[in-house]
Amino acid sequence: MLKKCSAKIFIKLKIILVLLSVTxxxxxxxxxxxxxxxxxxxxxxxxxxxxxxxxxTGKVIDENGNPMPGVNVQIEGTTVxxxxxxxxxxxxDKPRDNVVLIFSFIGYTSQRVSxxxxxxxxxxxxxxxxxxxxxxxxxxxxxxxxDIAGSVAVVQVDNLKTVASxxxxxxxxxxxSGVDITQSGIPGAAPKIYxxxxxxxxxxxxxxxxxxxxxxxxxxxxxxxxxxxxxxDAGAASIYGVRGANGVIxxxxxKGKAGAPVISYEGSYGLQFPLPGNPWNILNTKDYVxxxxxxxxxxxxxxxxxxxxxYRGPQGAGVxxxxxxxxxxxxxxxxxxxxxxxxxxxxxxxxxxxWFHALFKxxxxxxxxxxxxxxxxxxxxxxxxxxxxxxxxLVETNLQRYSARxxxxxxxxxxxxxxxxxxxxxxxxxxFSENSQFGGIVETLKQQPIVPLYDIMGNWGxxxxxxxxxxxxxxxxxxxxxxxxxxxxxxxxxxxxYAEADFLKGFTARSSLGYNINNSFSSNFNTTQxxxxxxxxxxxxxxxxxxxxxxxxxxxxVRYKNSFGKHNLEAMVGSEAIKYVSRxxxxxxxxxxxxxPNYLVLGGGTAATNNSSSIxxxxxxxxxxxxxYNFGNKYYFGGTLRRDGSSKFGPESRYGIxxxxxxxxxxxxxxxxxxISWLNDFKLRGSHGVLxxxxxxxxxxxxxxxxxxxxxxxxxxxxxxxxxxxxxxASRIGNPRTSWEENIVTxxxxxxxxxxxxxxxxxxxxxxxxxxxxxxxPLPAAI
Numbered sequence: 001m002l003k004k005c006s007a008k009i010f011i012k013l014k015i016i017l018v019l020l021s022v023t024x025x026x027x028x029x030x031x032x033x034x035x036x037x038x039x040x041x042x043x044x045x046x047x048x049x050x051x052x053x054x055x056x057t058g059k060v061i062d063e064n065g066n067p068m069p070g071v072n073v074q075i076e077g078t079t080v081x082x083x084x085x086x087x088x089x090x091x092x093d094k095p096r097d098n099v100v101l102i103f104s105f106i107g108y109t110s111q112r113v114s115x116x117x118x119x120x121x122x123x124x125x126x127x128x129x130x131x132x133x134x135x136x137x138x139x140x141x142x143x144x145x146x147d148i149a150g151s152v153a154v155v156q157v158d159n160l161k162t163v164a165s166x167x168x169x170x171x172x173x174x175x176x177s178g179v180d181i182t183q184s185g186i187p188g189a190a191p192k193i194y195x196x197x198x199x200x201x202x203x204x205x206x207x208x209x210x211x212x213x214x215x216x217x218x219x220x221x222x223x224x225x226x227x228x229x230x231x232x233d234a235g236a237a238s239i240y241g242v243r244g245a246n247g248v249i250x251x252x253x254x255k256g257k258a259g260a261p262v263i264s265y266e267g268s269y270g271l272q273f274p275l276p277g278n279p280w281n282i283l284n285t286k287d288y289v290x291x292x293x294x295x296x297x298x299x300x301x302x303x304x305x306x307x308x309x310x311y312r313g314p315q316g317a318g319v320x321x322x323x324x325x326x327x328x329x330x331x332x333x334x335x336x337x338x339x340x341x342x343x344x345x346x347x348x349x350x351x352x353x354x355w356f357h358a359l360f361k362x363x364x365x366x367x368x369x370x371x372x373x374x375x376x377x378x379x380x381x382x383x384x385x386x387x388x389x390x391x392x393x394l395v396e397t398n399l400q401r402y403s404a405r406x407x408x409x410x411x412x413x414x415x416x417x418x419x420x421x422x423x424x425x426x427x428x429x430x431x432f433s434e435n436s437q438f439g440g441i442v443e444t445l446k447q448q449p450i451v452p453l454y455d456i457m458g459n460w461g462x463x464x465x466x467x468x469x470x471x472x473x474x475x476x477x478x479x480x481x482x483x484x485x486x487x488x489x490x491x492x493x494x495x496x497x498y499a500e501a502d503f504l505k506g507f508t509a510r511s512s513l514g515y516n517i518n519n520s521f522s523s524n525f526n527t528t529q530x531x532x533x534x535x536x537x538x539x540x541x542x543x544x545x546x547x548x549x550x551x552x553x554x555x556x557x558v559r560y561k562n563s564f565g566k567h568n569l570e571a572m573v574g575s576e577a578i579k580y581v582s583r584x585x586x587x588x589x590x591x592x593x594x595x596x597p598n599y600l601v602l603g604g605g606t607a608a609t610n611n612s613s614s615i616x617x618x619x620x621x622x623x624x625x626x627x628x629y630n631f632g633n634k635y636y637f638g639g640t641l642r643r644d645g646s647s648k649f650g651p652e653s654r655y656g657i658x659x660x661x662x663x664x665x666x667x668x669x670x671x672x673x674x675x676i677s678w679l680n681d682f683k684l685r686g687s688h689g690v691l692x693x694x695x696x697x698x699x700x701x702x703x704x705x706x707x708x709x710x711x712x713x714x715x716x717x718x719x720x721x722x723x724x725x726x727x728x729x730a731s732r733i734g735n736p737r738t739s740w741e742e743n744i745v746t747x748x749x750x751x752x753x754x755x756x757x758x759x760x761x762x763x764x765x766x767x768x769x770x771x772x773x774x775x776x777x778p779l780p781a782a783i
Contacts, residue, residue: 650736660689
């Protein structure tokens with residue numbers, strides 16, 4: 001028994017001795033593993049075996065398969081690490097099995113790899129793509145950012161997520177130089193975008209292209225966006241011809257990538273707050289009465305100070321104090337519309353009613369997006385669902401947007417690719433009246449501070465319930481009624497299918513067919529504003545409209561790209577056909593017997609029948625070409641030539657030719673600039689070109705038009721007084737000689753990157769002049 005115990009104790013002492021030796025080696029750095037190799041333990045769990053199982057080795061190479069010496073290999077969350085040797089090899093002891101190794105090297109993308117259960121771990125590091133090497137979309141093709149000779153602003157998409165706004169267009173404010181955005185504040189309303197100011201009488205909106213299709217950027221979630229570029233000068237935008245006269249915004253959405261399926265979710269919640277305090281600097285009741293008495297001394301409203309009540313009935317209006325029989329609640333009577341019997345009593349707000357904060361409230365916004373993507377080298381896919389609910393700070397304004405997006409791409413063989421992009425959107429958008437002297441926000445200024453929001457019976461308060469209260473509307477009442485009765489619905493189907501093939505050497509052919517289809521339905525019911533002194537007897541009205549629009553874009557291009565030593569050449573020719581068709585129908589009636597939404601159809605009205613319909617059509621056919629050449633990535637030349645033919649013009653001036661060219665010089669690559677260590681890149685560039693415009697021209701411009709209406713062109717030709725014959729009147733005098741408006745743009749600037757690529761600087765000087773400015777001239781009184 002004693003011998004067995006001594007043997008066990010001896011084994012334990014040997015193990016402790018080995019551990020002490022290893023610790024001393026790690027602490028003092030003396031000796032080598034060979035110094036302890038003669039310590040042998042004849043035990044089934046010998047220590048040497050444990051040490052071998054906790055070691056991981058491997059090799060690090062670059063994307064070309066070359067070994068990478070000096071790569072830092074570190075165990076995540078610790079200071080334990082090593083460097084690869086001259087052959088890219090490394091060896092590292094793991095303190096435990098489930099560790100994660102981080103491989104990092106300057107100029108390469110770091111990798112985080114699990115080493116759990118692995119003793120050999122080889123890694124391939126890819127070089128980082130700097131901002132200059134980044135590939136961006138520049139119109140029917142892509143270019144490295146460093147090779148762009150035109151004026152192109154690249155928006156950092158990651159920064160969009162730092163902006164509280166859920167609108168991509170609003171979030172662009174301040175993200176690109178030369179881009180100004182004016183917001184209306186209405187949820188879901190597209191803000192006005194100006195690229196380099198306003199230079200036309202008519203439409204100044206830039207062209208917005210999403211995945212090759214012209215569409216509304218307001219229907220795209222920022223979560224779905226991969227990249228945004230803004231083309232500002234003729235050298236960059238002229239490839240889009242007449243559509244690019246006001247600049248171009250190019251958006252590329254996220255695509256599926258090769259790899260295991262990935263499901264991601266992103267949600268957000270935010271709050272908007274109205275301005276606090278007294279934004280309009282409106283007088284309170286005490287100050288208002290003082291000013292009123294100064295302007296109208298001896299007026300009956302405030303003869304005895306501030307009254308307790310106001311009232312209006314069939315016999316007139318007045319003011320009264322508490323207990324006055326004139327404001328006995330038993331006299332109160334309300335019906336809509338007012339048939340002359342209404343007797344409304346309102347309590348005077350002696351502090352001064354805050355109409356601004358009655359109309360504006362705290363507004364939440366929530367958005368949810370879920371995305372699934374994946375694929376192989378031969379096929380890739382992405383599918384996403386999105387929901388946005390954005391409430392406006394103005395009460396009862398909101399946007400609800402539902403969206404589904406899918407894109408796929410398949411590779412056939414080694415040189416053929418086919419794919420599609422599809423986006424389906426449904427919107428329910430309740431807005432409000434803006435930019436008008438009547439209705440909406442302006443009514444908060446017109447209401448007197450003594451007027452309350454509600455009368456004594458809880459019905460809407462307003463200018464009817466007292467004397468000399470003006471003619472303002474109750475803006476809260478109007479907005480609440482609209483939200484309850486209005487139906488604003490929109491549906492969009494946007495997408496394209498494409499195919500491209502590589503052939504010969506350096507040639508790529510691509511064909512794309514896209515559609516942007518929208519349907520809309522709107523029903524607007526205006527109830528009688530019983531609380532409004534001017535509109536309390538007006539009949540209720542219902543207006544219904546429905547519309548359809550379809551834009552077809554068919555684009556075909558052939559690109560050639562090759563290098564000959566230091567000569568780099570890229571050329572493209574293409575054609576594009578665009579056709580837009582829309583139809584609409586509208587109707588309205590008055591005096592509905594019931595305001596129940598279930599009975600609000602045009603057939604329920606009894607008076608003032610109005611109806612109309614419209615049809616619109618236009619087309620554009622273009623042929624274009626582009627050449628980009630650079631020598632040694634130092635000297636650049638680009639040229640674009642586009643011929644556009646528009647149905648808006650007559651046969652004599654239907655076609656226009658619009659050229660542009662650009663030059664650039666990378667000065668930082670010259671020998672005399674090599675010793676400036678803080679300057680990473682410096683490029684001087686300039687461009688000049690002509691852009692055509694048809695934005696202010698109607699599709700019917702070249703034609704004489706005639707119209708008809710019961711009140712304007714029906715005549716009692718027979719003189720019987722009982723029969724009318726339809727007639728017509730001239731509504732437009734056609735001008736087939738109208739020609740293109742031309743925007744002549746010159747741009748000079750430079751791009752610089754300094755301080756180890758940490759700071760980008762761009763400078764622009766440009767001049768834009770208009771030749772042949774187009775605008776509509778009113779018809780003469782007599783022809």
